[in-house]
Amino acid sequence: MKQIYLDHNATTPVRKEVLDAMTPYFSEEYGNASSVYSMGQKARHAVEEAREVVGNALGTEAADIIFTSGGTESDNFAIKGIAMANLSKGRHVITSSVEHLAVLGPCRFIEKELGFDATYLPVDKYGVIDLNKLKDSIRKDTVLISIMFANNETGTLQPVKEIAKIARENKIYFHTDAVQALGKMPIDVEELGIDACSFSGHKVYGPKGIGALYLRKGVKITPFQHGGHHERNKRAGTENVPGIVGFAKAIEIAQRDMQKNDACMKRLTKKMWDGLNKQLKEIYINGHPENRISNTLNISFRYIEGESMVLNFDMKGISASTGSACTSGSLDPSHVLTAMAVPPEMAQGSVRFSFGYENTEEDVDYCLAEIPPIIERLRKMSPLC
Ligand SMILES: *Cc1c(COP(=O)(O)O)cnc(C)c1O
Numbered sequence: 001m002k003q004i005y006l007d008h009n010a011t012t013p014v015r016k017e018v019l020d021a022m023t024p025y026f027s028e029e030y031g032n033a034s035s036v037y038s039m040g041q042k043a044r045h046a047v048e049e050a051r052e053v054v055g056n057a058l059g060t061e062a063a064d065i066i067f068t069s070g071g072t073e074s075d076n077f078a079i080k081g082i083a084m085a086n087l088s089k090g091r092h093v094i095t096s097s098v099e100h101l102a103v104l105g106p107c108r109f110i111e112k113e114l115g116f117d118a119t120y121l122p123v124d125k126y127g128v129i130d131l132n133k134l135k136d137s138i139r140k141d142t143v144l145i146s147i148m149f150a151n152n153e154t155g156t157l158q159p160v161k162e163i164a165k166i167a168r169e170n171k172i173y174f175h176t177d178a179v180q181a182l183g184k185m186p187i188d189v190e191e192l193g194i195d196a197c198s199f200s201g202h203k204v205y206g207p208k209g210i211g212a213l214y215l216r217k218g219v220k221i222t223p224f225q226h227g228g229h230h231e232r233n234k235r236a237g238t239e240n241v242p243g244i245v246g247f248a249k250a251i252e253i254a255q256r257d258m259q260k261n262d263a264c265m266k267r268l269t270k271k272m273w274d275g276l277n278k279q280l281k282e283i284y285i286n287g288h289p290e291n292r293i294s295n296t297l298n299i300s301f302r303y304i305e306g307e308s309m310v311l312n313f314d315m316k317g318i319s320a321s322t323g324s325a326c327t328s329g330s331l332d333p334s335h336v337l338t339a340m341a342v343p344p345e346m347a348q349g350s351v352r353f354s355f356g357y358e359n360t361e362e363d364v365d366y367c368l369a370e371i372p373p374i375i376e377r378l379r380k381m382s383p384l385c
Contacts, residue, residue: 206250
């Protein structure tokens with residue numbers, strides 16, 4: 001049976017070129033990057049070269065990049081670390097109601113453990129925050145604003161540059177989770193005025209368990225991994241050399257192919273939507289029609305449940321998901337769609353298709369042949385119909 005992977009926002013395969021770049025660092029160049037002899041120095045050199053590549057791709061210096069174990073760690077480090085280092089300034093954080101759990105979790109943690117107040121900004125029907133509400137929510141004791149770059153469930157983009165400007169005018173740190181934006185659109189952290197920014201390897205055809213945090217010079221942050229002097233004393237632990245090398249290679253390729261890939265993603269998602277919309281009644285796109293990452297297509301199918309669609313698609317070899325991998329399995333409707341005021345029955349009937357560079361027009365043709373009959377069949381059985 002054909003296998004069509006349409007869940008690239010959950011994870012991506014490691015590219016061949018990425019794997020090839022990583023391979024020597026497992027059992028040939030296996031030195032510890034902190035060792036002084038040449039084997040160690042080769043590893044050190046590979047790590048620092050990777051840092052240059054990542055810094056370059058993000059419009060900043062290598063010195064501002066801290067390698068972490070992934071997007072979740074980067075978000076935790078930024079939010080808890082900045083909160084803890086700036087307690088004398090205040091205990092208020094502003095975030096949004098559509099963040100990834102890797103941001104919402106740390107915000108709840110600092111509320112509970114450090115006595116912070118958190119403001120969860122509402123969003124409009126497209127999932128975008130209101131800049132005036134952001135301004136109104138700022139207090140004397142606001143330390144940090146954390147609002148994501150691109151949403152993992154809908155692809156909707158936030159006005160990051162405007163948020164950064166507001167934060168800077170009010171002398172508040174601005175962190176953004178850019179895990180889903182990386183490799184899909186240009187990100188220039190200095191030009192955008194971002195203070196801290198999270199990235200992950202496995203969403204950009206790199207390996208799992210590697211990521212990065214951009215931290216602008218001068219940002220006060222408390223490390224929570226103590227031990228050696230790794231990562232400029234900010235994150236102790238022997239460097240994941242193969243992971244770091246692979247992550248940098250993946251970013252390099254994503255940068256190289258960005259324009260071509262973006263055009264391709266636009267074409268495939270449009271073809272998918274137009275094709276489904278022509279064949280099926282009562283289906284709706286969730287997320288901003290234009291201001292979104294081009295690979296993501298989140299659709300609500302009225303009268304049926306996301307979970308049963310996903311299982312039936314899987315029987316035809318199509319991998320897609322109901323919103324986020326971290327929350328799937330729970331029966332609650334997505335917090336992202338709920339915040340966008342999508343009615344519960346429509347939120348429950350949503351499926352996210354997230355495309356990648358290896359998807360083809362033929363993949364979409366296959367989906368357009370297989371999906372509509374599944375929907376029709378499920379609708380016939382639905383008590384809601
Ligand atoms: C996947 C994802 C994360 C988590 O990254 P990991 O590397 O899997 O820990 C965080 N934020 C967003 C928006 C994501 O899509």
